[in-house]
Amino acid sequence: MSYINLSSCDCIALSAGIDTSLIAIIAKLSGLRIRGLYTFFKDGIPRDLVYVNYLSKVLNIPVTFIPIDLEYVKNVLRDVYSCIDGKAYHELCIELRNDVVFYTTLMKAKEFGCKCIYTGSGGDELFAGYSFMLWLHENEIEVYREKWGISGRYPELEIANCLDIKAVAPYLSKKVQEIALQIPAKCLRGECFEGKRILRNIINKFGYEFVGERIKAPAEAGAGTDSICITP
Amino acid sequence: MHNSVIPLGEAVIRVALSSEDKDSIYAIMRVGEVDLAVVFVYEFPRPSPHVLNIGKTIETHLKMGTPVVVKALKKGFEKIETIEFLRRLRTKEIVAGDVYIEDHLRYMEDVARETGTRLIEPLWSEDLEELLYKEIGNNIKPLLIGTVNKLEKWLGIEIRRDNVVTFAKYCKSVGIDPLGERGEYHTSSHKPVTQR
Numbered sequence: 001m002s003y004i005n006l007s008s009c010d011c012i013a014l015s016a017g018i019d020t021s022l023i024a025i026i027a028k029l030s031g032l033r034i035r036g037l038y039t040f041f042k043d044g045i046p047r048d049l050v051y052v053n054y055l056s057k058v059l060n061i062p063v064t065f066i067p068i069d070l071e072y073v074k075n076v077l078r079d080v081y082s083c084i085d086g087k088a089y090h091e092l093c094i095e096l097r098n099d100v101v102f103y104t105t106l107m108k109a110k111e112f113g114c115k116c117i118y119t120g121s122g123g124d125e126l127f128a129g130y131s132f133m134l135w136l137h138e139n140e141i142e143v144y145r146e147k148w149g150i151s152g153r154y155p156e157l158e159i160a161n162c163l164d165i166k167a168v169a170p171y172l173s174k175k176v177q178e179i180a181l182q183i184p185a186k187c188l189r190g191e192c193f194e195g196k197r198i199l200r201n202i203i204n205k206f207g208y209e210f211v212g213e214r215i216k217a218p219a220e221a222g223a224g225t226d227s228i229c230i231t232p
Numbered sequence: 233m234h235n236s237v238i239p240l241g242e243a244v245i246r247v248a249l250s251s252e253d254k255d256s257i258y259a260i261m262r263v264g265e266v267d268l269a270v271v272f273v274y275e276f277p278r279p280s281p282h283v284l285n286i287g288k289t290i291e292t293h294l295k296m297g298t299p300v301v302v303k304a305l306k307k308g309f310e311k312i313e314t315i316e317f318l319r320r321l322r323t324k325e326i327v328a329g330d331v332y333i334e335d336h337l338r339y340m341e342d343v344a345r346e347t348g349t350r351l352i353e354p355l356w357s358e359d360l361e362e363l364l365y366k367e368i369g370n371n372i373k374p375l376l377i378g379t380v381n382k383l384e385k386w387l388g389i390e391i392r393r394d395n396v397v398t399f400a401k402y403c404k405s406v407g408i409d410p411l412g413e414r415g416e417y418h419t420s421s422h423k424p425v426t427q428r
Contacts, residue, residue, distance in 0.1 A: 045279045047287055050377045050420065053388035192294075210375060210390070210422055213295075215287035 003175060004118070005030045007168045011114035013105045013156070014038050014063060015222050016051035018129065018196045019120025021211040022203055023170055027118070028059045035112070036063035039104040043069060044224025047217040054210055066108055070228065073100050078232045083162035084155050093229040094220070095155065101223040102156040103163070110165045119156050122171035125149040126180040127196040128188040131216060134195055141185040150177060246352075247318065248298070248327040249340075251282045252289035254374040255329035255355060255411070257421040258367045260298065262354035263327050269293045269300040270321070272314060275307040281378030281418040292422050311339070315346045327352045331363065331413050360411040361400055368396045374419035382406040383417050391419075 004026050012027065014020050014036035027034050036056060040046035049065075056063040080096060080103045102119075109117045124130050126149035128141055136144065160167035170176060183198060190197040195216060203212035220226040248266040250256035260266055271289055274280065282289065286302065293300035305313045318326065326349050330336045337353065344351035355363060367374070368391060375390045376383070383406070391399050400410040408416045 045283055047284060050281065050285050050288070050375075053377070054375060054390075057388035058390075210288075210420075213291060213422070215291050217287060 001026050001030060003170050003173045004032070007116060007118075007170070008032060009034065009114070009116040009118050009166075009168050011035050011037060011109050011112065011117040012061075013102065013109070013117055013119045013167075014052055014055065014061070015048045015120065015219065016055045016211055017048065017120060017123075017214070017217065017222060018127075018199050018203065018211070019123030019171060020118070021051075021055055021208065022199055023118050023120060024055060024059055024061060025203065025206055025208065028061070034061055034118070035114070036061045037066065037105045037108055037112075037117070038063055039066040039068060039101045039108070039223060041069070041073075041101075041224035041228065042067040044227040046222065046224030048222035049224075051211050051214060055208070058208060064108065064112075066104055068100070068104055072104075073097075073225075073228065074230065076100060076103060077230065079103070080159070081232045083159045085158070092231045096231060097225040097228055098219045098223075099155050099159060101219065101225060103159050106156070106160050106163050106165050106167070110163055114165065116166035116168050117160070119154075119160075119167050119169050120171065121154040121156055121167075121169035122149060122152065122177075123196065123199070125152050126171055126177065127183075127199055128185065129195045129216065131195070131218075134189060134193045138185040141188070145181060145185070149180065245321060245323050246325040246327060247321060247323045250289075250293065250300075250329070251418075252285070252292050252421055253282070253329070253419045254367050254372050254421040255331060255363075255413075257292070257296075257329075257372055258363075258370065259327055259329035259354050260296065261370060261372075263352055266298055266327055268321065269298045270317070271300060271302045272310075273302060273304045274310060275305070285377050285420050288420050288422060292420070295422075311343065314343055318343065318347045318349065323347060323349050325350045325352055327354070329353075329355050331355050331358055331360065331411060333413055360409055360413070364391075364400060364410050365396060368393055372421045374421045376417050377420045378418040380408070380416050382408060386417070 012034050038052045080099050133141055157167050187198050200212045246266045248260045248269045250269045290300050303317050326344055328340050330353050340351055373390050376386050379387050403410040
């Protein structure tokens, strides 16, 4: 909370997943006036849309919905690729269909003149959000969290640098990392094998179970770009 | 007319047709228990709110202790595929949440006849506004996930005890049935969560 207060961003890349929902809730509790930005593929099935709408209403956060289509994706793909400097971590098209969403959100944030923009980067790594982590042995989760939660690669932050807009990732702050790594892996996994249990509980405590209990949607599913796979 | 009691111990496969909207959830609550919830996904030119919300739909049913399956139906073959699917599940009873649209009821009666199942429509003929109040009174918290333009300002809002009267009044003022039975709005009706 203190980190969010200190950074006082006026914008958030809002997917209404667990990570960004909690940031948005804390920002509102801190009295920050923030604006949400949500990019979605209008010819896909953007699973985050319903949740973004909900959070916008209950937290009274104005959200700009940014629809994109295939033509647009084709047009910006080369720029996106040059921003990440060819450092594709996953299969290229899988990375790019995620990156194009952040690229668009960050471009728009820049256009709006956002002082800085919150992202949920690091939440999955530190709090066991990825589905493959849910089946790992607890020791393996600890190793993964330490390795990737501290020194992971976050393309959205690379893109922000490339576009010269300040992105703030509260989960990657030193203090949050330190606290997160003290939480035993068993506390991160719920009884239905859902990740980020501890963050979910915090969200639920504020009364927002609709997002607090939502099923994990990978970023590309949330934005609806999972139906496309193109490379420059 | 359609609600009747099944003797305990009798082996039945009671299937609820559900989209996790407030009416289908309340229909499940009314009949007590169902063995399986089936979510049929229809083809539309644009994704329906219920397709966008499929994750929450699965989650809600599982939290109610009801296994759930999702079946996509091909355009033009919806009825035949529904019948085939229910037959494959060896369905004995179908629970649906229709309230007053005769065409829907007739469709369901056809499906029941073709599959040799018994149709249970526990909400049929209820007073629309009263039914909405009963649903909210039973802790269903419908969240509007899709609306017609006239209801746009309610999009993303949860209907609760403290705003249900305002909502019903608003619906009537713009000429919309407060229950939204004709698809004027779609809801996600996640149940209250037990804190873990």
